[in-house]
Amino acid sequence: MVNELGHFALVAAFLVSALQAVVPLVGAQRGWIAWSRVAVPCAVIQFLLTALAFAALTSAFVTSDFSNSLVAANSHAAKPMIYKFTGVWGNHEGSMLLWVLILTAFGAAAALFGSDLPLGLRARVLAVQSLIACAFFAFILFSSNPFARLSIPPFHGSDLNPLLQDPGLAFHPPFLYLGYVGLSMSFSFAVAALIEGKVDAAWARWVRPWTLASWMFLTLGIALGSWWAYYELGWGGWWFWDPVENVSFIPWLIATALLHSATVVEKRESLKSWTVLLAILAFSFSLAGTFVVRSGILTSVHAFASDPTRGVFILAILGFFSGGALLLYSVRSATLLAKGVFGIASRESALILNNLLLVVAALVVFVGTFWPLVAELFFDRKLSVGPPFFEIAFTPFMVVLAAILPIGAIIPWKRGSIAAAANAQIGVLALSAAVGAFAWSLQTGSGMLAPIGFLLASWLILGSAADLIARATGGRFRFGRSTSRLAGLPGSIWGKFLAHSGLGLTILGITAVTAWQLEDIRSATPGDSFELGGYTFAFDDVSEIRGPNYLSLTGDFAVYSDNVQIAKLKPEKRFYPVAGMQTTEAAIDMGLTRDLYLVIGERQLDGGYSIRTYVKPFANWIWIGAIVMAAGALASLLDRRYRIGIAARRAARALPG
């Protein structure tokens, strides 16, 4: 009954979305106010119906209703409750439903918070947003119905992939989707602007919060996935340049470029048509990512639903929206006149360079990801493009970006002087060079990775901090006034500081763990102890434990530093009988300066267990940096100028009388 109700709600949402895609668009074009206004209630109703459908599917999973074929294929009665719940989106159909739920939630939010938007723009934005939803509802209903019934329900389900039964991975998809799908708002705004032929500072101000929000979620989503890989996959890798990681990273890079170019539109009314193009590209790459994951066209650890027909369907959606938007762009972009003028040494130029680096880096990842496909289709070569390629092809762009960032971020708008900006940062640069030299003196080898990485990290963090302090002191430091001015700085300034220094922190973590990780692989029996990086690891015991839906081989280790016990570690090897799969559960003693990472493996021929031990310096800063970056987006989002009504009130105040 609940199942059918969910299905019904989904069909109703599909119909509402079709209505919302057409009526407001016609209304806006003809100037029929009533027709334009239809978009708002439609967007809300569409969201409520989708939420109802999602709730119905959730209830089927939570109550283990095995008459629903999706539940039977992906759940099990003995599974912990939290994973019954998160299992809703641990499969193709359910994750698509989550996808449209978020899409309609963004649409409803734009309808409710968009009361200060001009009527025509709001109608067009919501119509385009709804057109996307309409396509995805059709996709779900006609090719991936989550409410399909089984006439003979089984007694037990076949369980969720054990790798997905993990808190990190359970919450990775929702964040990622919030980011991916959030970019649809920027897309809808871009298409609406092209239809109207008008992009101005106000447009940029409306579009920016949505881009900021989705960028924030995308950052967190990617970081969660990376952190999950770090502790779950068993050897402490945190980024694999896997196709599916890449297709989430490309929209992130483009969205980063978009955030920066939108500031130029907002502040100086330049780069308008470029910004519109980026907004279209960002969402197109998100759709391409969805296509890659669902079609199984590129082999990857993530491709959980390899089905050619679904792939073709999503390819058609991608072709329609990207192709249509780009066609519209080619016809209409000439109407978007740039106003601002600026010199070569200016913030505008610096941001153009930022955009060039980010977009080329994104395209390099794109080319590398799809190259095996191209090589096979056109050159009849079966080859792989793996991490070693991306490390040499992608990294240089990021190094240049980090190198110019602290200068570009302080150079004035319109016309500035590189020498003056460089002069302001000279102290920071000297300090960072000292940090790099210190890193070089610490290491035994002659590799340049650590010195350069630490130099850049420190340059970013200190350079951003110096800018913040300069703004607070205004050149003269007086404690009381400076701190109160620091607290009073606008959110966008704090956002900039946090995002840029967060990038520095991430670079710090990546550098330290890549250059200085220690590894030990050995066969050990209980009673053995060994040393690594100044820590003593004592293997005390090994035992077999029965969990709710798995069996576990658990090692007992004590870690000593200077003969003082600092941690107990229990690495596990788990076996999930229903799914017939094994997972490793690394034991990690987390710390700000290092992680101790322990994995237990096979029983060896000599009777010992294979034990891998890692000391990973500053590993957590990779993700702390990402969180700081996301906090920057949040700070920027809370900036007063985006609060609803402020602009309108200011305009009212400015009126004479």
Place this chain on the structure above:
Amino acid sequence: MKWFAVAAYLFAAVKVSAVEPDELLGDPGLESRARAISENLRCLICRNESIDDSSAELASDLRKIVREQLLAGKSDEEVYAFVVDRYGEFVLLKPSFKGANVFLYASGPIMFAVGGVVCALYVRRRRASSRKEDYLQKDERDRLEKILGD
């Protein structure tokens, strides 16, 4: 408890970890070369994993082949060539610099160069228009020129 015993047997049957202690070479120099090579070779039956990371039986075999070759005194290039001869270039995670792959490696620099030229032209144009006092409309400029000319 019978179930437990069966599962324990399965534990032993399914391989789960990557480089095993018994695979390691005694010579640390050779071993570190073996690890570096392993990171650039793909596990053929896995999805995008290097043989250094993979737990599959096949990856383990390949790791052993690499180490045997190194013990036999082969250079890194010879080891790669040996593996590519047997498994094809699909095995290389870092694609060779041959044929069409040149475009793959050149794509980044080319895009950056072309994009850089486009950006430079754009910036120059914005600056040029700033010299011409762009904030005047055309008719205004004509009038100004007329006044100044008089």
